[in-house]
Amino acid sequence: MSKPTDLVQGTLDLLILKILALEPLNGWAIGQRLKQVSDDVLQVSDGSLYPALHKLEQEGWITAEWKPSENNRRAKFYSLTRLGRKELEKEAANWNRLSAAISRVVKLKEA
């Protein structure tokens, strides 16, 4: 079984926060949405998604609520908190800086 592209450490948190910034979702939907928006490039294993979600919840960045889902079954919906929004801004800025730096390096022409 081929593993999906390994996510840079800590990036999963950023992705989850970003997705939840758009709308509250349940765990399964988060996983689906990740695949969708990244054109299946980013496949987060179902196994690592939940510990990450629980960690973010314990940090106070996201909060959970039980609500009926699309098929009318009870599911745990996560949404971003105010603290989470701040964290997202911080991490997004970090990411931008990092990726910009990396692309500059990658684009260097050999002398």
Next chain:
Amino acid sequence: MRLKHWLYTAPLRLRSLFRRNQVEQELDEELRYHIERQIEENIAKGMTPEEARYAALRAMGGVEQRKEECRDMRRVRLIEDLIQDLRYGLRTLRKSPGFTAVAVLSLALGIGVNTAIFSVVDPLMIRSLPVEDPEQLVVLRTVDQRGDVRERFSYPMFERLRARTQVFSGLFAESWFARRVEMNSSESGNQSEKVKLKLVSGEYFQVLGVNAILGRTLTTADNQTPGEHPVAVLNYRFWQRRFAGDVSVIGKGIMLDGQEFAIVGVTAPEFFGDEVGDGPDLWAPLMMDYIWYPDLSGLRNVRDDWLQIVARLRPDVRQEQAQAAVDLFLSQLKSEPSDLGKQAWASRIQLFSGRQGFSGRAGWLHEPLRVIMAVVGLVLLIACANIANLMLARAAKRAPEVAIRLTLGAGRLRLIRQFLTESALLAVAGVVLGLLLAWWSRRVILALVSEFDSSITIGSIVVIGNSRVLGFTIVVSMLTTLLFGLAPALIATRQDVNSSLKAPASRRAPRSRTPFSRSLVIAQIALSLVLLTGTGLFVRTLRNLSAQDFGIATERVIQGRISAEAAGYKKDQLPDLYRRILERLNSSPGIRSATMADAGFLQGITDGSCCIAVEGYSYRPDEERRIRTNGVMPGYFQTIGLPLPLGREFTPSEASSEPEKFAKVAIINETMARHYFGTENPLGKHLGWDDPQLGKGYPQWLPRFDRGDPRQFEIIGVAKDTFHQGLRGKTLPLIYFPSQGGDVLVARATGPAAPLASTIRREIQAVDKNLVIQNLVTANQRVDQSLFMERLMVKVSGFFATLALSLACIGLYGVMSYDVARRTHEIGVRMALGAQRRDVVGLVLRETMLLVVIGVITGLSAAMGATRLIASLLYGLTPNDPLTIGLASLLLLAVAALAGYLPARRAARVDPMIALRCE
């Protein structure tokens, strides 16, 4: 930010802890939802339901593992583990109630007595007075040539010291004893009560740095003119108790012994007085001594030593510098021709730390308390060793369980934590029970202490439950937990998993258990020997002291103190009163004779009287010229049974009722005869007060003779030495003078003396029903009273040594029984091969005795060192008294042999067939 974060996350943590079931259920539901959705999705993609389910689970990668990962995110792991450990610990302890009971009880005993003793030691020996910078305070005391320390000075001496010393930032004087006075106040409806009043110089509160919570304290302006400053400051506690904290008392008047005083202030609540366990109710200026002694003797007389002097060192002066300054002061004073100079007989005025209080009255407790604290500490150690041994035995039984858990992947640290949790549970139970025990035992301690000094009350000393005592208990119990819990935990978890699992049950034990528990037993035996030796030394000290030749007929003599002045008698009425009392007593059945004196056997006061010249003896320049005196009625020696090896007793005519006709005769004791006359015969020699200026210093009972005649009195007899102040220390020179009686009544019975007490009380009441006789006890009972401390030490050390010995024997018995049980197989083989029961007993006993002998040898060297620390409490023997140490070792060997014999006998009963078959 940090705080906000906490506010947000704290409820989550609490929820994880306390709504654990719900949180778990939600986790389960969340993951189940995911998997079900994934299955639906997979089916939609065209998988069979079976495949779909399988793929979904695989994508999750192990539901239980994910759950565990999610749980790890909750950050309450440590607490959850702890709760789990506690539950587990409680369950295992409940399963072995015998072990739990023994462990908790011995811990409770150890912690309880330590707490109780510490609660006495802390206020008496550790805590400082509640005043400003208590370490700057020094108490002045005089030391004479014999090394006797006294803490009393006269008022003129205080004034001189105050004027001439620059090393102190302040100096004050206070009366040595709190005076008991009658108090009347308008609130009480003029009902009088006794209160404790302390007279202090004006500097008292300023020097101590004690402020008033209400009104003001005393100042130097309150201490100028005799009798002119009727003001008083109330002790906070007294104010609360007596006036219920009424703020309007300031300015009100109270009557003290008939004199009106105005209340000017109340001291701050934390200031109980300057002596632990003995706070006065109120303070008044020294100048008010005038109302009790209008002749101003207390304020003018250089010989009236009734004040204690305390000084505060200047911050830039060290105590040695101050001492040098005081030494210089004294040597200058001595060369002065004034009264004060002549009265300066002390060889030294020494500075003592006043950090904990001034009178040093609690000082007699310091040495014994230090020893008792050490003793109970040792007992706690022994108890810990015992519990550690019990834990080891349990650990051995649990070895298979531990092995399985280690095999299944439990971390060693995790297991150790769990073992320690169990120890902590035991410790907590021990502490709770121990505190209860301490609470109860404070009554016992008080009963023991107050037998000696009734001024020490329960509220003033033994305060269990204050934060310092609780802190001490907590620290002690944490240390003990580590002490008895850590080693077994380490040893139990260090095992070779393979061999433990394979070995037969009877041999399953961590390999290192035996040496470790053996050293524990050796340590216990050694410590017990130290305690036994100490007890032996105290017992022999008590014996030495009470088996002395007291000089008198102790079994026939009964004595008591009549305080006639308290019943309203004036001084000149006393001779007549005494005559009437003695007339009645002398004609009572059972009484052979009765007499009165200043001092009897170990009762009454023989005060030193200064500047006595003795014919043919020239003093060295710095030699003490005070000699103790005792005024006795004719017939005293015969009544008390004190023989006169030389000369004769006073005759009735020598103590005539007319002072001028008083015979100028004296009897001296043997010590005095030896010191002043050597081998010469003292009879016919003379002595007398040789300084005409010192007229005020004559003993009160002595009529005014021509002053300054060094040949006033003729020595007519030499009496055997006896004891007046205490049974320890060497006998001092003493002069008996004829008198018309002092306040100590001495009666000689025709039979046993004890039953006479009621007769004597009745007869005295018949003379005047207001008369009270105090401390009416036989001479033998008096010996017991004065040996209070020695008996206390015997009781305490005896009790704890017995306890220690029993604990050590239980330990020894436990180890040997365990050993025998473990070696059943081996013993069976030996017996099958022809070993006799005797041989088996010998085998086990030999091993037992090896442990004991090693313990005794270790203990001997420990005892040699430890007993030196109690040298000052001993009498008539050296700290390393070979007899005592030998007896203690023998006793220990015998008892230990018995403890070892029981397992040995059990070993001998092993049936070889059964032993061999049990594999």
